[in-house]
Amino acid sequence: MKKLLVIAAILTVSFANAQAFSGSGDQKFQVGANLQSNATGLNLSYDYGLGENISVGISSSYALGISNQLQNGVKDEFGIKRIDKAGFDDRFDLKARFNANIGNVLKIDEKFDIYPGLSFSMKNFGGHVGARYFFTSGFGVYTEAQFPIATYKNNLTPAQKLNNQFSVNLGATFNL
Secondary structure, eight states: OHHHHHHHHHHHHHHHTOOSOOSTTOEEEEEEEEEETTEEEEEEEEEEEOSSSEEEEEEEEEEEEEOHHHHHOEEOTTSOEEEOOOOHHHHEEEEEEEEEOOTTTTTOOTTEEEEEEEEEESSEEEEEEEEEEESSSSEEEEEEEEEEEEESSSSOOTTTTTTSSOEEEEEEEEEO
16 A cells, blocks of 8 residues: 555656646657558657747658558559559658647646647648647657648549548657
8 A cells, every 4th residue: 555655646746747848949759650541650750849839840651551452553454553552652751840839828737738730741731730648747648630731743643642631640759
């Protein structure tokens, strides 16, 4: 029983020091799963605080597990390719991003942050809405919804739609 009380006291103190976004100079690293139609993959992102509620950063996604038709391509009965195999350039995306960290504006718990933002990627101009919750001063969880606003190409093939469609990221976030 004494051990349980000591552990509870330590956790209470560590939770009290957690802060989701501290403004200028704040640095966050996030790693998680990327979930989208026909693929699952890995997402990495880094954000740097420029002001009380503004941060900029980079984000990268790579589609690891893709549907069979994108992995092998699809040919019709005459041997003509109808769906191309997804290559590295289809699976990978790199984004420059801008966030408005509004958790403190909404006067939510200091361990919780909401951040809508915009991104310029290799595939599109898009937006995202994310949320972070910190359990300690250095570790938390995040989730993020990403969506394209304008694609750089028209009439995308199924392989080109990877990282160029609505997706959800979820994983761990770290204060640096």
